[in-house]
Amino acid sequence: MNWMKHLNGLVPLAGALALSVGLQSLPAWAQLGPLTERIKARGELICGVNNQLPGFGNLDDKGKYVGFDIDICRAVAAALFGDPDKVRYVYLAAANRQSAIQSGEVDMISRNTTWTLTRDREWAVTFGPTVYYDGQGFMVKKSLGVEKLEDLKGATICVIAGTTTELNLADTFRARGIPFTPVTFDGDDSSFNAYEEGRCDAITSDQSALISRRASLASPDDHVILPEIISKEPLGPLVPHGDESFSDIMNWTVYALFYAEEKGITSANVEEFLKSEDPDIRRFLGQEGNLGELLGLKPDWVVNVIKAVGNYGEIFDRHLTPLGVPRGLNQPYTKGGIQYAPPFR
Amino acid sequence: MTSLSDQSHLRPPWWRNERILKVLLQVAFVVAVLLVFGILAQNLLASMRRLGISLGFRFLGNSANFGITEGLIPYDPSESYLKALVVGAVNTLWLSAVSIVLATVMGFVLGIARLSSNWLARQLATVITEIFRNVPVLLIVIFWYQGVILTLPGVRNSLSIGGLIFINQRGVNLPSLDLSGWFIPALAIVIGAGWGIRKLLLARRPELGSLQRNLWISAGVALLTVACWVLFPEPPVRLDIPVLERFNFRGGIQLSAEFTAMMLGLVTYTGCYIAEVVRGSFLAVPRGQWEAARAIGLSELQTFRLVIVPQALRIMIPSLNTQYLTLIKNSSLAIAVGFSDLFNISSTIINQSGRSVEMFAILMATYLTFNLVVSYGMNWLNARVKLVER
């Protein structure tokens, strides 16, 4: 009965319990942590993502996940398996992220998630490098004539439940003494729909989300995004505590994307770079040294990653530039931004 | 049960002795249960250790930092998680209380309509109850929210009823009564005067009938009330009518779209179940009761009021209790439309603080308490009705 394999929980509870006691007494693996081992044994990475934010994570018309955050998952899968398609995507509402990662529902989350100290500790997770430096903004209907936050006195504001934006909204308006009514929704779709239908006067979210969503409103020109940014929103992937080998793989995969852009390595020219004599690049691409081995990966893992998703700039240009999202802070440090990878050596 | 084996002189061996077997069975059961719970608890602690989180309720004192759309009691994001939970619990109770009252009214109207001799009313009531009883309550709630309320006119084109009540896609704005500092003195004067007039009339004009006497009293009270309004520097009661400001209505009572949708959903769903309870209870009063009451010369109204209703109520109360408890539990669906009830706020807290185990314990304890209180109240009512009848 091979459906047992797929309904992996059909194991009777008693058996599961006995097994759990048994598992606890197994010795820890020398090199790879338990989570990495589990992912490798499973043959696919389970990635918690958004499916309602065009540009970052949504479903295309064939029902496939696409977007900036999705490509981060694909990059990690390429590093682990050499195949970017070995990912199973799980949609997570903002409010479900913490429970999904804590309970082991997903191996990692790449879902426009802001890195904060509380989340780091209370969710018991390790955040990877920030892949997108964002800030919280507001969108209002043009006809209301709102120009600054103070004009929103007494307004109803739509916000997504369980986000840092929900907290920043309360903080900022309290600090400035502006009365307002928040209305919370469980997802991007429901909150932007409610805003468009008129349930709220304004909607607040990450600036990038506002830009990408405004484009898909019925008449984008009737809405303005206020220039004011009220918070820092460093968005990045995250993995659960308890397996440093896996968080290292995530970290260095993202750094590889940054580093490749710095060095000008793209999915198109990576084959040529393999012939490079530059020891730094040879090390980076696994022609020399043992960087891959140190992470428990194949020597050419970076090549796989770059071939699969391209470098950081390529990912950005593929998903965010068409929506009109400027690079801003998200340039490499060499071009005036703050994206910076530690050395690969 | 054991008497048989006791009396027989052939004592069975111990492994066939029912008494010993029972004790052994229960001991084995207890051991098994303890073992399972022990393993589960150990697993929990191991998971907590692995993730580096600890158990405890001290986080409830931390500042919540998130806003709440609406609440009966004032709340500020700087207050604690505990306060936010209390706001949620009060919202749950408020939603449940309003819905229970309205659902009961609706249930009685529909239930009695289903017993009516009027064919059209009977059929209409039957169709309504059958429709709402055969679809999920969540569907009804979502329909009210997304199918009806959100498609109402915007806040600047509100439907207005007599300039007092405003209905729009953000909910319902009702006028409220504002009591000023002069309310208590006015009330004292009016009640005192009514009581004085009655005393006076009883002493001086004992020949008046009760109808005439009441007319006199009412006239006096009305006169004094008007006098209070005119003479006091501030009217004792003022009608606070909602006024449209730049973004929203202010003043009066505001029922948000989410609250209204939840309430309508719970009322229509539970109301139809209560209609069924009401119908069943009236049908369960034996027909002989009608006939007997008529035979001793009671009018139809008297029969209904004095004979049928008390008996039907008695049959009804346990089932009503079940319906009310179900309604309270169904109010936790508020999360589907974003009304800030206990469950919704708890899930926000879990998400912001990561304390799922503790919050689950709090949720369970709170709902169990609500249940116990309602059951206790209904049992008390049951006892009262029983006493009246016997």
Next chain:
Amino acid sequence: MPSSLSSPLVEEEKVLPPTEKQSPLAWVRRNLFDSWLSTLLTLVSALVLAWAVSLFWNWAFTQARWEVIPANLKIFASGTYPGSQLWRVWAVLGIVLATLGVAGGAWGGVLLHYLILLGAAMGLAAFLPLGTQSQGWLAACSGATFAAIALSRGRESWRLASIWVWALILPLCLELLLGDLGPNWPAVRAEQLSGLLLTLILAAAAMIIGFPIGVLLALGRANRALPVIRIFCTLVIELVRGVPLTTILFAAWLLVPFFLGGISVNLIIRAEVAFILFTAVYVAEDVRGGLQSIPLGQLEAARALGLNPFQVTALVILPQALRAAVPALVNEFLTLFKDTSLVFIVGLIDLLQAGRVVFTNPNWLGTQREVLFFIGVVYFICCFAMAYAAKQVEKALGLGKR
């Protein structure tokens, strides 16, 4: 009010004495304009009816975009189940219908009527322009139903077998839905079960597994001889009944993984366990009601015949108690069927959530009424059919007549 209540026993089942023939006018007068109150009631009802019908008419025939329903039928029916593997769902539907057909033929009664109706409806639907594949499958399912009925019609000896065969059919169906069937038909992940398919699976599994557990809990609670087990059962029943299903689902989703110590159990199974638990405790209360209705004399008589406690319970008490509990049990199963819509709490996509997916899709914005109306009709048909069948069974058992 009292005059309208003068004949409160308008019960359908009552055999009324033959009445003299009435002219339609006399009927109208008697049933609609009996007194001033009745006249008022008629007018109010007529107004309400006219308002509701005109509102609905206006919406349904001038504003509604009904094309959203046929365009998304696949999503409603099976949600995110892979489109290339859809034949598996059809095959399972055919197998289930055929098995039911065998049972319907053997048992007759309301089950047979339903199956004939269902078979005929599918046969007719096969002529709708739904694409050749769907039409073919519809015709095949319809044919399988009728063939099975014809095969077993009147064979009473097949009755018991038609129940036991499910023990074989159910695993087969699961295998067909999810299994790895070769290179072209890879395994389907359990999370991809969604839409009406998920609703039906959740409800059916919770009924089938929850029922026996509920009976055991009820017996445990009614057992005065084993106080420890009695207390345990009472505690479980009251604790679970006291909290909302949303909370239990929430626990199954968030807390259970902590307690399993690193073993990952599929989310659908965890949600299903919550439903089973919930069904079991409510079934337990219904069965307890049935147990209480059994006179003590039955127990004493059975003991006097020399039956042991197990035999007393299994052969004498339980059959009578279950029979008495049939109406309450049916209500419970109806409630459960509707309550499966609460799986949205754990993020699974059942029929109702599939509807929400459709009307939040940018292409179909503003169709929430059409979608919710359609889903309501589907639920209504299922629930109403179940309730009607239960009434027939009740009648056949002669409940309330003794």
